[in-house]
Each structure stands twice: as C-alpha cells, then as structure tokens.
Amino acid sequence: MIMRVENFQKWIFYFLLLLLVLTIVGYQYYIKEKQAVTSVDPVTITGEPEKILDPEDKTSVTKTAGSENESQEEIFQDIQIGVVDLKTIRTHHPKSEIVSQLEDQIQGYLNELARQEDELKRAREQIEAQYSDLDAQLKTQLEGIREKYQKKIDQKTEELQKELTTFEEQIWNEAMNKIQKKKEDLQTRAKDMISKYHEKQMEKLMKFEEEINSKYFPEILNLRLKLQLIQLTEKELKEYKAKLEKIQLERDQKIEEKRVELEKELDKFIETKQSELDQELQEYQDQIQKEVERSLKEKQNELDRILQNYIKDMETAMYKEMQDKQTRLEEQVKTSLMKAEEEIQQKITKNKERINSNIEKTRKEHEQILKQIDDEIRFIVAELAEEQGIDIVLTDIRVNVQAVDLTEQVLQKLNQ
Incomplete structure (x- = not known):
C-alpha cells in the first residue's frame, strides 16, 4: 500500500x-x-491519490536524517524496500490517453474562456471608441446645422442687399430726375430772363439809333438834298459826298459802339445769371444728395436691424435645434451602445457559464479517472509488496538505498 x-x-x-x-x-x-x-x-x-502520487512531493528520508545518513543506511539494510516511478506508471497507464484528452479538453475550454474574455474586452474597447467618436459625430452634425442656418443668413443678407441696391437705384433715379427738372427749370428761367434783357437792350439800341438819327438826320438830309438838287461843281460834289460819308460813318460808328456796349452788357448779364443759376443748381444738387444719403443711411439702418433680428432669430433656432440634435443623438447612441453592450455581456456571460460548466464537468471526470488510476496503482503495488515481502514502498526516492523497483511489474499488471 x-x-x-x-x-x-x-x-x-x-x-x-x-x-x-x-x-x-x-x-x-x-x-x-x-x-x-x-x-x-x-x-x-x-x-x-493525487497528493500521494504527486512526483513533486519530497518523500526522501534525507529530509529528517541530516548527519545520520550512515545509521539510516544500516537500518534500511534490514528493511525490505520497494520503489515505484509514479510518473512513468501514470504516463503508460492504459487510461493515460483519456486523461490527456480530458486535460486537452480542459485547456481548450480555458482557451475558449480566455477568448471570451478577450472578445468582451474588444467589444468594450469598441464601445468606448464609439463613445469617444460621439463627439466627432456630434461635431459633424452640428456643423451641418450651423451651415444650414448660415446659408439662410447669407440668403437673407443677399436679399436685403438686393433690396438696398434697388432702393439706392430708385432713389438716385428720382434724385437725378429732380436735378434734371431743376436744371431744365433754371434753363427756362435763364432763357426768359436773357430774352427779356435782350429785348430791353434792343429797345435801348433802337432808342439810341433814333436819337442818333434825329441828331444827324438834318445835316445828312441837307447834304443829300444839296447833292440831288443843287448844281454843284465836281469839286463841291466830291466835298459834299465826302462830308456825307463822314457824317454817316460817324453816326454808324456811334450806333455800332452802342450796340457793342449793349451786347457786352447782355453777355455780362448772361454770365452773371448763368453763374447764379449754376450756383443755385449746385446747391440744389447738394441738397438732393444729402437727402439721398440720409434716405440711404436710414434704409441701411433699417435693413441692418432687420438682418440683426433675423440673425438673432436664426441663432436662437440654430442653438435650439443643435441642443435637440445633441440630446437625441446622445440618447440614441447611448441607448444603442448600452443595448449592444448588454447583449454582448449576456452572450459572453452565457458562453462563460456554459464553458465553466463544461470545465467543471470535465475536471470532475478528470479527477475520477485520476482517482481510478491511483486506486489501481495503489492496489497493484499493495499486491506486489505483499507477494514479495516488501515492508515499505517509496515513490520518487532520493536516498541511496537498496530497493526493489516495482515500476515495470506494476505496468505489466496494469496492461493485463
């Protein structure tokens, strides 16, 4: 035994x-x-049995002998000792292949269990990565919302700019029409004034001519009568004609001088009036321009207020939509990921329970086989020891003693 x-x-x-x-x-x-x-x-x-037959157990008497090795050797010479190599017996036992298969099965189950743990770890890492990717997804979708509202704002800005451009064109057209009308009115006024002034000048010239003619008429008439009625010598005729021409030329020169004088007055009047009218037109243009600029500024301010209010409304709507989108996306992603994680957890837990159950079942079968093997070895060793008068049977002995090796005999009996 x-x-x-x-x-x-x-x-x-x-x-x-x-x-x-x-x-x-x-x-x-x-x-x-x-x-x-x-x-x-x-x-x-x-x-x-598993502890009895463990080849790593130190069953050598050298553990307690110390310095008494010689005395022990003498003692063992009088005791019949047998030894067995349990490792060899177990390795060549008929059921060792079954044990090996069961151990492989257990190791396979343990590997599968480790793979389940790895799968769970990878799944959790993927879920964590998706959680981390949530910010990127959210940023992308929020950027889309921002672009949508920015597009609306750009469209509104363009619309208001077109309205301002149309208003500016309209008001400038009206201003130019007013200025043109003013210019035409001034030109009409100028023509009237110049015409009236010209008439006055013509009247002055005619009156002056009448005065000059009245002044020179008697003398001219006298000379003409003399030339026509009186028998004059050639010399006298020449003298009278020269005198008449001189008087007429003098009269015409005075009339021409007066005409030039009046024309200069007319030109000066025209120049003065034109300058006055140009000044008046310029002042009117400046006034109209100020009115246009004021109207444009008022319109610009009005459209700016409209645009700012629109932008404010769009920002409020945008932030609300972004908040709603963020909340919905987070809830959807979290719900989806939590559900996925729960499903994976349940699946792996179920697999682990199945694997652990198989491991437990296989280990029990393994222990039973090992126990059967050790019981068989124990029984055969006991028989051999009794048959051969062996007092003690040792396993894995490390002391130098005379002993009977029962290993081959045990193997023979096991294989019968």
Missing part, C-alpha cells in the same frame, strides 16, 4: 527517532523492536 505523503514523512521521522533510541539502549532491544515493525503487513498508507 502507498502512504499519503505527509503521513509518510511524519512516520519516517518518528521511526528513525525510535531506531536511534533503540541503538542507544542496546542492540538486542533494537533487534526486537525492528522485528516487531518488520513483521507487520506491508504498511497501509491512506490519503488522497
């Missing part, structure tokens, strides 16, 4: 102490005690 490791170590420790005491008391007493121990059936060792 095979002893549980910790009980076995404890037993060896007390056994060696007992042997030391017997050595001190006396050889014969020691022999008697030794016979009492060795006459017992092969030592029955109980315990859990």
Whole structure:
C-alpha cells in the first residue's frame, strides 16, 4: 500500500527517532523492536491519490536524517524496500490517453474562456471608441446645422442687399430726375430772363439809333438834298459826298459802339445769371444728395436691424435645434451602445457559464479517472509488496538505498 505523503514523512521521522533510541539502549532491544515493525503487513498508507502520487512531493528520508545518513543506511539494510516511478506508471497507464484528452479538453475550454474574455474586452474597447467618436459625430452634425442656418443668413443678407441696391437705384433715379427738372427749370428761367434783357437792350439800341438819327438826320438830309438838287461843281460834289460819308460813318460808328456796349452788357448779364443759376443748381444738387444719403443711411439702418433680428432669430433656432440634435443623438447612441453592450455581456456571460460548466464537468471526470488510476496503482503495488515481502514502498526516492523497483511489474499488471 502507498502512504499519503505527509503521513509518510511524519512516520519516517518518528521511526528513525525510535531506531536511534533503540541503538542507544542496546542492540538486542533494537533487534526486537525492528522485528516487531518488520513483521507487520506491508504498511497501509491512506490519503488522497493525487497528493500521494504527486512526483513533486519530497518523500526522501534525507529530509529528517541530516548527519545520520550512515545509521539510516544500516537500518534500511534490514528493511525490505520497494520503489515505484509514479510518473512513468501514470504516463503508460492504459487510461493515460483519456486523461490527456480530458486535460486537452480542459485547456481548450480555458482557451475558449480566455477568448471570451478577450472578445468582451474588444467589444468594450469598441464601445468606448464609439463613445469617444460621439463627439466627432456630434461635431459633424452640428456643423451641418450651423451651415444650414448660415446659408439662410447669407440668403437673407443677399436679399436685403438686393433690396438696398434697388432702393439706392430708385432713389438716385428720382434724385437725378429732380436735378434734371431743376436744371431744365433754371434753363427756362435763364432763357426768359436773357430774352427779356435782350429785348430791353434792343429797345435801348433802337432808342439810341433814333436819337442818333434825329441828331444827324438834318445835316445828312441837307447834304443829300444839296447833292440831288443843287448844281454843284465836281469839286463841291466830291466835298459834299465826302462830308456825307463822314457824317454817316460817324453816326454808324456811334450806333455800332452802342450796340457793342449793349451786347457786352447782355453777355455780362448772361454770365452773371448763368453763374447764379449754376450756383443755385449746385446747391440744389447738394441738397438732393444729402437727402439721398440720409434716405440711404436710414434704409441701411433699417435693413441692418432687420438682418440683426433675423440673425438673432436664426441663432436662437440654430442653438435650439443643435441642443435637440445633441440630446437625441446622445440618447440614441447611448441607448444603442448600452443595448449592444448588454447583449454582448449576456452572450459572453452565457458562453462563460456554459464553458465553466463544461470545465467543471470535465475536471470532475478528470479527477475520477485520476482517482481510478491511483486506486489501481495503489492496489497493484499493495499486491506486489505483499507477494514479495516488501515492508515499505517509496515513490520518487532520493536516498541511496537498496530497493526493489516495482515500476515495470506494476505496468505489466496494469496492461493485463
């Protein structure tokens, strides 16, 4: 039979102490005690198979011997010892392939469980990335809303600008018509005044001519009568003709001088009146221009107020729509992501429960097979020890003792 490791170590420790005491008391007493121990059936060792047969357990008597190795060797010379290589037996056991398959299944389940954890981690990372991407999506959609309202504002601005341009053209046309009418009125006035002044000048000239003619008429008449009625010598005729021409020329020169004088007065009058009318027209143009500029400024201010109010209304509507859009988008995305996360969590949880259940089931089957293997090995070792008179059977022994290796015998019996 095979002893549980910790009980076995404890037993060896007390056994060696007992042997030391017997050595001190006396050889014969020691022999008697030794016979009492060795006459017992092969030592029955109980315990859990997986711990009994663990090849890593240190079951060597060297743990408690220390400096007493020589005494232990002498003691072991009188005790029949058997050893087995549990690792080799387990490896070549007929059911070792089943154990290996079960271990592979367990490892496969563990790998699958790890993959489920990785899948859950990746899913959560993707969800977190989508949460992070929410700002970018929101920014894009809000930018679209902003562009929509900016387009409306641009259209309104263009509309008002067209209205201002139309108003400006209209008011300038009206102003130009007024100025043209004023100019025509002034020109008509100027013509009337010049015409009247010219008439007066002509009257003056005619009156002056009458006066001159009255003054020179008697003398001219006298000379003409003399030339026509009186028999004159050629010399006298020439003298009278020269005198008549001189008087007529003098008369005509005075009339011409008067005419030139009156024409100069007329030109000066025209120039003066033209300057006055030009000044009046300029003042009227300045007045009309100021009125136009004032009207344009009032219209501009009016359209600016309309545009500012429109922009304010558009901004209010835009911010409201953006807020609503942001709220709806966040709710939709969060709801969608939470639902997706919940579904993934439920799916993976269900898979993990299934995998854990399979692991638990397979582990139990694995433990049962291992227990069966260890029970079979324990039973065969006990049989062999009893058949061959072996007092103690050790596993994984590390002390240099004479012992019977039962490993091959155990394997033969297992494969029968």
